[in-house]
Amino acid sequence: MLTAMAAGHRRFETPNGVALDVRDLVKDYGKYHALKGVSFDVKEKEVFGLIGPNGAGKTTALRIISTILRITSGSVSMFGIDIAKEPHEARRILSYLPEDAGAYKNLSGNEYLQFIANFFSDDPKGVRDITSKGVAIANLADRMDDKVDTYSKGMARRLLVARALMIQPRVAILDELTSGLDVLNAQEIRRIVKKTSEAGTTVLLSSHNMLEVELMCDRIALINDGLIVELGTPKELKDRHDADNIEEVFTRVIT
Amino acid sequence: MNSTMNILRKELREMLTKSTILPVIFLAILFGAMGGMIGGVEEQAAQPPTVGLINDDGGDMSLLAVETVSKYAEVVYNGSDVEDALAAVDDDGGVAVLQIPANFTESIYADEPGTIRVYWIMKGTGLLDSISSTAVENVLWYVNRDISMTLIEMNSTTNASFALTPTARDETTILGDREMDGVSPGEIGSLLSTQSLMMPIVIMMLIMAAGGTVISSMGMEKENKTLETLLTLPVKRGSIVTGKLAASAVVGLVMAAIYMVGMSYYMGSLGASSNLDLAEFGLTLSALDYAIVGASLFITLLAALALCMVLGTFAKNYKSAQTLTMPIVIMAMIPMFLLMFKDFHTLPAAAQILVFAIPFSHPMMAMRGLMFDDYALVGGGLIYVTTFAVAMMAITVWIFKTDRLLTGRIGKGPMNGTLARIGGMGLFGKR
Numbered sequence: 190m191l192t193a194m195a196a197g198h199r200r201f202e203t204p205n206g207v208a209l210d211v212r213d214l215v216k217d218y219g220k221y222h223a224l225k226g227v228s229f230d231v232k233e234k235e236v237f238g239l240i241g242p243n244g245a246g247k248t249t250a251l252r253i254i255s256t257i258l259r260i261t262s263g264s265v266s267m268f269g270i271d272i273a274k275e276p277h278e279a280r281r282i283l284s285y286l287p288e289d290a291g292a293y294k295n296l297s298g299n300e301y302l303q304f305i306a307n308f309f310s311d312d313p314k315g316v317r318d319i320t321s322k323g324v325a326i327a328n329l330a331d332r333m334d335d336k337v338d339t340y341s342k343g344m345a346r347r348l349l350v351a352r353a354l355m356i357q358p359r360v361a362i363l364d365e366l367t368s369g370l371d372v373l374n375a376q377e378i379r380r381i382v383k384k385t386s387e388a389g390t391t392v393l394l395s396s397h398n399m400l401e402v403e404l405m406c407d408r409i410a411l412i413n414d415g416l417i418v419e420l421g422t423p424k425e426l427k428d429r430h431d432a433d434n435i436e437e438v439f440t441r442v443i444t
Numbered sequence: 445m446n447s448t449m450n451i452l453r454k455e456l457r458e459m460l461t462k463s464t465i466l467p468v469i470f471l472a473i474l475f476g477a478m479g480g481m482i483g484g485v486e487e488q489a490a491q492p493p494t495v496g497l498i499n500d501d502g503g504d505m506s507l508l509a510v511e512t513v514s515k516y517a518e519v520v521y522n523g524s525d526v527e528d529a530l531a532a533v534d535d536d537g538g539v540a541v542l543q544i545p546a547n548f549t550e551s552i553y554a555d556e557p558g559t560i561r562v563y564w565i566m567k568g569t570g571l572l573d574s575i576s577s578t579a580v581e582n583v584l585w586y587v588n589r590d591i592s593m594t595l596i597e598m599n600s601t602t603n604a605s606f607a608l609t610p611t612a613r614d615e616t617t618i619l620g621d622r623e624m625d626g627v628s629p630g631e632i633g634s635l636l637s638t639q640s641l642m643m644p645i646v647i648m649m650l651i652m653a654a655g656g657t658v659i660s661s662m663g664m665e666k667e668n669k670t671l672e673t674l675l676t677l678p679v680k681r682g683s684i685v686t687g688k689l690a691a692s693a694v695v696g697l698v699m700a701a702i703y704m705v706g707m708s709y710y711m712g713s714l715g716a717s718s719n720l721d722l723a724e725f726g727l728t729l730s731a732l733d734y735a736i737v738g739a740s741l742f743i744t745l746l747a748a749l750a751l752c753m754v755l756g757t758f759a760k761n762y763k764s765a766q767t768l769t770m771p772i773v774i775m776a777m778i779p780m781f782l783l784m785f786k787d788f789h790t791l792p793a794a795a796q797i798l799v800f801a802i803p804f805s806h807p808m809m810a811m812r813g814l815m816f817d818d819y820a821l822v823g824g825g826l827i828y829v830t831t832f833a834v835a836m837m838a839i840t841v842w843i844f845k846t847d848r849l850l851t852g853r854i855g856k857g858p859m860n861g862t863l864a865r866i867g868g869m870g871l872f873g874k875r
Contacts, residue, residue: 218851252672252850255672255676256675256676257672257675257676257850258847258850258851259846259847277678277680280676280677280678280679281678283676284676285672285673285676287669287672287673289669290669290670290672290673291668291669291670292668292670293668293670294668305677308677308678308679309678349673352673
């Protein structure tokens with residue numbers, strides 16, 4: 190129901206089951222080439238991992254797909270929406286969780302979720318439904334009435350994850366999903382993301398935690414120096430590089 | 445290195461940056477320039493004033509008065525026609541026409557004060573615009589003194605009080621097309637001090653308060669890392685800009701209202717002793733005039749906020765946002781000081797261009813402009829400020845649609861330096 194609310198009345202296309210189609214994506218900052226022709230696609234309901242060393246272009250790619258950076262050349266199609274031409278339409282169905290995101294410190298947790306929910310529903314019941322879902326994901330009990338300013342790093346991250354997932358977006362773009370969370374909290378958040386994906390959300394995930402990537406992702410793309418250098422399921426990648434885990438794959442490909 | 449010295453060096457390096465030093469240097473230059481202008485006015489006051497003289501009397505006392513006036517003032521007209529005298533004095537940049545009436549000497553010998561008719565040509569309503577008239581007042585004081593000395597030497601009167609003040613004055617002040625009887629430029633300037641002092645201060649405070657709010661709001665969005673999320677929400681860029689501007693405008697207006705109440709009490713207590721009323725001289729505003737002043741204030745506030753929003757996009761965090769308010773403060777201070785001391789029309793041409801170009805000047809000038817029916821200046825200002833506000837809002841929305849908000853200054857200057865700076869800002873994340 191909430192997905193439909195976020196999507197509005199538009200019919201979304203998924204040619205060959207592809208939800209997100211990134212083609213020859215180039216991003217230049219003046220003379221600096223951050224992305225040099227990145228191509229990959231993400232299938233509907235898939236959890237897709239984008240990994241790579243610092244400065245490889247992951248966050249730039251995620252920001253472009255999230256419509257907050259402009260494309261130098263190439264294209265990104267999100268459920269048939271060309272995000273360069275119709276960024277506002279894309280924003281109706283996507284949710285982006287930046288690595289170092291923050292919430293408005295003068296608002297309480299509840300007020301913050303309600304503020305965001307107001308962008309996705311015009312009727313009070315819809316706002317209440319979205320907010321309750323967020324409250325359930327955040328699982329911060331009484332602290333939801335306290336100002337965000339008083340939250341620990343982990344609590345603030347849970348609130349932000351709740352903000353990103355409560356609208357049941359068609360595409361969730363999650364940068365360092367469990368950054369700042371302890372092991373137990375991180376496990377719970379991963380479980381929630383998996384459930385959200387099974388309920389219909391396509392997830393594009395970036396992380397430096399290779400265990401997290403291996404546990405969560407159906408397929409993984411490895412980006413280095415602005416180019417995709419490896420792409421496949423965790424098993425395919427491990428087999429291809431004769432590695433025991435994705436961390437080993439990463440090390441062998443990058444070094 | 446000594447630990448204290450080590451900390452001292454680090455602190456100085458953080459505090460003494462271009463952004464903290466340049467505004468102070470600019471302010472010093474600004475005050476220096478204004479000091480030069482005020483000094484120029486003082487020089488002008490020290491020079492003999494330019495006057496026109498009409499002597500309709502011909503008696504010995506009037507001849508004495510003419511001699512004194514000629515000694516202490518530069519007489520550019522000596523004839524019998526008031527209109528011609530006013531035209532001649534105005535052409536020469538003079539300030540007054542002195543007319544000695546036919547019965548001047550006769551009155552004095554009859555122990556009645558000889559009345560000198562003074563036609564003041566007032567150029568502007570700033571605090572320094574009446575300086576030249578003070579010089580003429582001095583000349584009239586010399587006339588009174590010389591006649592008084594002559595009367596005492598001649599023993600022509602036994603009335604000591606009259607002997608000391610044998611002359612009186614009948615004044616008409618001409619400002620633009622308006623003639624005001626029984627009042628001097630100094631008194632008019634004093635009556636208009638509310639417009640001269642209060643309006644510029646209130647507008648400067650309003651712009652500083654509201655502008656600071658909007659710049660800080662942008663700085664906080666970046667510092668609290670909420671901007672990226674905001675930009676990915678299904679909300680039009682124009683709505684973000686409008687929402688931020690409207691909120692800052694409300695905050696600014698509330699602050700200005702509180703400030704104005706305090707200031708009006710303050711100014712009211714200063715002006716309580718005056719027994720003159722501006723309405724007596726037709727210096728009042730109609731309901732339409734007040735509406736125009738309100739419109740000018742509102743549009744200027746929008747223009748200021750939109751400009752602040754553009755500046756706010758440069759803010760990296762709350763601290764840098766505070767520094768970015770400095771250009772706005774300087775822009776508000778320039779017209780505030782200039783218009784406090786001088787009328788727009790009596791400013792040098794370069795200063796006029798500067799004052800007109802700064803949008804904040806226009807509401808400062810609007811009330812005085814409307815009082816003296818200067819609709820061209822007020823209307824022109826309104827059109828200019830509206831254009832400025834629309835342009836600034838368009839630029840702000842455009843910036844919100846570009847990468848500028850997130851990538852800062854990338855693409856300009858040497859790449860390594862730029863990237864390092866941006867990396868320092870934390871704008872690229874882990875790219």
